Every structure is written in structure tokens, then in C-alpha cells.
Amino acid sequence: MNGRRTRYAAVTAVALSVLFAAGAVTVASADREEAPGTPVSASADAGFARDMSVHHQQAVEMSFIVRDRTEDPEVRRLAYDIANTQANQRGMMLGWLDLWKLPKVESGTAPMTWMDMPATGSGDGALMPGMATKAQLDALRKASGKEAEILYLRLMTAHHRGGVHMAQGCVERCSVEVERNLAQGMVDAQESEILLMADMLRKRGATA
Template sequence: MIRRYWGLAAALVLALVFAAASVLVSAGRGDTAEAKPLTPVATSADAGFARDMAVHHEQAVEMSFIVRDRTLDDEVRRLAYDIANTQANQRGMMLGWLDLWGLPKNEASQLPMAWMGMGMEPGADGALMPGMATNSDLNRLRKLSGKDAEVLYLQLMTEHHRGGIHMAQGCVRRCTVAPEKQLAQGMVDAQKSEIDLMAQMLKKRGAAARSN
């Protein structure tokens, strides 16, 4: 799974290099009148998705590190390792794009999900966007161990992936930067597969995902 994302990362870097080169070539030809704007603005879906999903991913990494220290189960620790590494790498890509575009990583004038036409106010218990765990959820996970920690982690991560898929599908529909749309579609495909895997892991532990 990790090799697949490293390959995607390399493809995205090349795509950004070619995109930057095309801008320089157009500028050199004096084609500014016909050139379409290639840099997203702060209120665009491209920038909003990059900002919001970076925050969303940050929590997934945090939860994965928590459960790594709360269980000795190889299967859960392997899944947590894969999720933490994949989402940390993707988060780095999205923050890198914001730097490349000269845009802030935090936009005070934009509520989370505003780029999707939702504009969610932060929740009272720390859940900033769909699928994100609350502060109470995280505190509970830190106190559990063994099977109990495994079950809660799998339930929380299933919800987290559902919210992430919703956001990524929004980018596939609304974003304009091709490499970002490609990354978003990759998130949809990978996280759907991981939800199926986590359902099987929960079943083995006599549990199930929490209702939406």
C-alpha cells in the first residue's frame, strides 16, 4: 500500500513541475491574454480541500499513533502504521501545494467545508469536520488498551474515513488542479477499501462500525 502512494507522490511532483514549466513558457510567449489562471485563490475548492483535508489527516495520524501504543495486535498496528504513513505523506503534499500557490494554511475568513457549500461551525467537543473524532473520543482511546482500544480505533477510523471520502468526492467534483483531483480520487478508492477491511477486523472482534 505504501509503495502505491510513493508512486503517486512521484507522479504528482512531476505533474507540478510540468505545470510550472507550462506557465513559464506561456509567459515567455506573451500569451497572457489567452492563458487561463492556473493558481487557485484562497476561497477556491482546491485551496479549501487542501487546508481542510490536511487537518482531517492530522487527526487520523494522531489516532493511529495512539492505538499503536495501546495494543500489541500485529494486524491493528500494521493498519495504523499504513494509515499514519499514507496520510502524513498526503498531508505533506497538500501543505506543499498551499506553499506553492502562496496561500495560507489557515484561512480565518473561511469556515471548514465552505468550499463544498457547507460552512460548518466547529463542534463543541473538538470535531471540526465530518467524521472527525471528538476530544472525548480521543481521551477515551488513550485510556483503553488491548481489544477495547482496537475496537474503538477501528470504529473511529471508519467514521473518519467516511467523512474523508465525502470531502475527497467533493474535490473530485469541484477542484480544478488535475494532480489534486487525482490525489482525491485515490483517497476515495483507498479509504473505501480500508473501510471494508476494518469491517472485517471489527467482526473478528465481535463488534461493528457505529451507525452514521
């Protein structure tokens, strides 16, 4: 009997501790949602999250295109890594916009205004630094083999350079620490990949 009572008391204590912990998490979450420091729609934090999500989406698209246009394991491995990493980062940034209760698309606001930069769109789809035009994407879809590899590496190098520029802008302007940390991680990773792609281009007798 005493053994059963002891086990019951232990189970009850655990259950109560879980309930108290859940309550604490709920209160903490409510405090975060109502925190006065939540970014506003015109902030660098929101602008970066929106614009880099679009920028990342094109990198994912180009990586899937080249995956189907070459059998080269080195290029396909790089494309997989870029697509996987940037898709995950894009999900994080869109999640933050949801958390902040901000729109994922800001109508009437041109891209890059959070960096005080004019949009670079020319009617061919290149809206932000480094982004490929529709014509360049079409060329990648039509290429194959070594031609597709070189075109992808060149386009992605330019894409990364633009991405690094944007991410550095967030490091300097964003107020949310976790977002600044993500942006710095983008700078470090993409600068490293730029060097890798330069080496891959040299192996194929090409340059960026």
C-alpha cells in the same frame, strides 16, 4: 592528444546540455508560478488542501495512539499504513498551498465552506465530517487491548467515511488535475480500508 580532445569535447557537450536543461526547468517553473490558472484562496482546491490536511492530521494522531495501546500486529500494521499514507498526503497538500502562495490557515473562514457545508464543530473538536471529538480521543488514549482496537476501528471507519465524502467533493469541484487525482486515490483507498476495518471489527465481535 586526439583522444584527450575527444574526451574534452564530450564532457563539454554534457556540461552544456545540463546547463540548457537547467535553464529550461527554471523557465518552465517560472511559467507555472505565473500561470493564470493558479488557485485562489477561496477555491475548492485551496479549501480541500487546507481542510483535508487537518482531517489527515487527526487520522495520524489516532493511529499513533492505538499503536501504543495494543500489541495486536494486524491493528498496528493498519495504523502504521494509515499514518504513513496520510502524513505523506498531508505534506503534498501543504506543499501545494506553498506553491500557490496561499495561507495554510484561512482566518475567518469556517471549514467546509468550499463544499457549501456548515462546520460541524460543537466546542468538542469535531470540525469536519467523520472527525473524532476530544472526548473520543481521550477515550482512545485511556483504552487498551481489544477495547482500544475496537474503538480505533470504529473511529477510523467514521473518519474514513467523512474523508471519502470530502475527497469526492474535490473530485467534483477542484480544478487542478493532480489534486483531483489524489482525491480520487483517497476515495479508492479509504473505501477499501473501510471494508477491511469492518472485517477486523467482526473478528472482534463488534460492528462499526
